Each structure stands twice: as structure tokens, then as C-alpha cells.
Amino acid sequence: MHVIAVSNRKGGTGKTTVSVNLAAELAASGRRTLLIDLDSQGHCGLALGLRPHTGQPNVHQLFTNPEARLTTAIQPTPFANLWLVPADPLFDHSQSGQDDYRLKNALVAESLAERFDLVLIDTPPSLDRLLINGLLAANRVLVPYIPHYISVESMRQLVRLLFRIMTRQNRELKILGFVPTLSAEHIRQHRTVNAQVGGEFGAARILPGIRNDIRLAESFAAGKPVRLYAPKSRSAQDFARLGQAVILHLELPVPPASSAIAP
Ligand SMILES: Nc1ncnc2c1ncn2[C@@H]1O[C@H](COP(=O)(O)OP(=O)(O)O)[C@@H](O)[C@H]1O
Ligand SMILES: [Mg+2]
Numbered sequence: 001m002h003v004i005a006v007s008n009r010k011g012g013t014g015k016t017t018v019s020v021n022l023a024a025e026l027a028a029s030g031r032r033t034l035l036i037d038l039d040s041q042g043h044c045g046l047a048l049g050l051r052p053h054t055g056q057p058n059v060h061q062l063f064t065n066p067e068a069r070l071t072t073a074i075q076p077t078p079f080a081n082l083w084l085v086p087a088d089p090l091f092d093h094s095q096s097g098q099d100d101y102r103l104k105n106a107l108v109a110e111s112l113a114e115r116f117d118l119v120l121i122d123t124p125p126s127l128d129r130l131l132i133n134g135l136l137a138a139n140r141v142l143v144p145y146i147p148h149y150i151s152v153e154s155m156r157q158l159v160r161l162l163f164r165i166m167t168r169q170n171r172e173l174k175i176l177g178f179v180p181t182l183s184a185e186h187i188r189q190h191r192t193v194n195a196q197v198g199g200e201f202g203a204a205r206i207l208p209g210i211r212n213d214i215r216l217a218e219s220f221a222a223g224k225p226v227r228l229y230a231p232k233s234r235s236a237q238d239f240a241r242l243g244q245a246v247i248l249h250l251e252l253p254v255p256p257a258s259s260a261i262a263p
Pocket of ligand 1: 010011012013014015016017018043181182183210211212213214216217220235
């Protein structure tokens with residue numbers, strides 16, 4: 001099972017947008033996909049038309065209750081092959097416990113690899129136990145970034161953190177790639193920064209980007225992935241390309257034709 005953490009320590013770089021729309025793309029390709037909303041803002045649920053409410057089983061209860069199970073919190077979504085573990089919008093980050101491997105252990109102990117081909121984890125920007133849990137549960141990390149000059153230094157810091165984790169705590173973890181988001185091809189700065197990121201971190205690691213598109217913000221408000229909300233939009237095309245690139249990088253086997261299960 002591939003477990004992909006979508007991560008960047010900066011807020012507003014498109015983590016949630018990429019998590020939701022890439023998960024939708026992979027689900028639509030026939031892969032059984034689980035999206036875990038580790039950011040307590042609860043935006044993944046909203047983006048899929050599922051409003052979070054307090055009291056519902058969620059991923060954050062793992063950190064406050066040793067008896068809690070991830071399986072109990074898995075919800076179907078309106079979209080085939082796509083399931084969600086929602087967030088607790090009232091989660092208090094100071095109460096995230098002591099265990100850096102809580103999420104990892106839940107994925108393994110509850111045998112989720114038998115039920116899902118892919119898990120995507122939307123992570124919070126704060127460097128706290130939740131983010132570490134996301135990075136230790138994952139075997140791949142995907143980094144959305146906005147191609148501004150200022151992003152490069154924060155990406156260096158992030159890559160240093162990732163390498164520390166990859167060498168000390170999670171040797172399975174690999175960088176799946178960097179995804180330029182909110183980008184405009186005609187802005188020279190964006191091209192320069194993407195070239196710089198490619199030069200520093202490996203050109204092969206730059207995945208197809210997601211251009212600036214108001215349809216993405218609209219689709220979020222409508223509670224649908226953009227591939228369904230505006231299938232002809234440029235962001236729907238960009239996500240289709242990103243999905244294909246991820247499938248190639250992960251060498252995902254072609255799913256059997258009968259595997260498109262309705263939730
Ligand atoms: N490619 C894009 N084009 C236009 N708006 C975008 C794009 N990507 C993200 N956004 C918008 O930018 C804001 C931040 O994106 P979000 O995915 O929530 O970032 P993060 O999860 O990193 O904080 C949201 O309002 C989202 O709708
Ligand atoms: Mg977010």
C-alpha cells in the first residue's frame with residue numbers, strides 16, 4: 001500500500017487542494033483510495049461535500065484515546081473508490097500525546113493495506129506531533145509549493161526535515177515529488193523558481209503543476225473535486241496529468257475492470 005503524505009510547512013500552498021483532487025483522480029482511475037484529514041481545520045471533508053461535526057469518529061481521536069480505531073472513522077464519500085477519515089475541527093493540538101507512531105501503528109494493526117491501494121494524508125503546516133505522525137506513517141511525501149522566490153528557502157528547510165526523518169526514523173520514506181501550485185506559466189518568476197527547485201532537488205522530482213484556476217476555489221465551495229465540478233477546466237486537466245504522473249512514479253498496477261466500487 002502506498003501512503004502519501006502531502007506536506008509543506010507553509011500554509012496556503014495548496015496541500016488540501018492537491019490532497020483532495022489527487023485522491024479523487026486516483027480513485028477515479030480505479031484505485032481504492034483513502035484520504036486522511038490530519039489537519040484539524042477539516043477542509044478535506046468540506047471539499048468532498050461532507051461537513052465535519054463534533055462527536056463523529058475522526059483521525060484525531062487516535063491521539064487522545066488509546067482505544068480509538070482508524071477503521072471506525074472511515075466514511076464513504078459520494079465518489080466511487082474514495083473514502084475519508086475526517087478531522088476533529090475542535091482538536092486541541094497541545095493534546096496530541098507522546099506517540100510519533102500512533103497513525104503508522106493504526107494503519108498496520110488494522111490491516112488497511114488489505115482494503116486500500118493508496119492512502120493520502122493531508123498534513124497540518126505546524127511542526128508538531130501530528131505532522132510527524134503523518135510523515136512516519138507515509139512511505140512517500142508530496143510537496144506542493146507556490147513558485148515564489150521566498151518558497152525556495154522554506155523548501156530547503158522542509159527538505160532538511162524530511163532527510164532527517166528519512167535517515168533516522170522512517171527509512172521507507174521517499175520524496176515522491178514537488179508540485180508547483182497556483183502557478184502561471186507566463187510569469188517569469190515562476191519559471192525561474194521551478195528551474196531553481198529542479199536544480200536543487202532534482203528535475204525528475206518536479207511533477208506536473210497545477211495552474212492558478214478560480215474553478216478550484218469554486219469546486220471547494222461546491223463540495224466536489226474539480227474533475228467533476230468543471231471537467232473541462234485547466235485545473236481538471238492539470239490534476240489528470242498529475243494523477244498520471246503519480247501512477248507512473250509509483251508503478252501502480254492497472255486495476256481490474258471490475259474494481260470501480262461504489263461506496
Ligand atoms: N491552483 C490553484 N488555483 C487557484 N486557487 C487555488 C489553487 N490551489 C489552491 N487554491 C486556493 O488557495 C487557498 C489555499 O489552498 P489550500 O489547498 O487550502 O492550501 P493549504 O492546505 O496548503 O493551506 C484555497 O482557498 C484554495 O482554494
Ligand atoms: Mg490545508
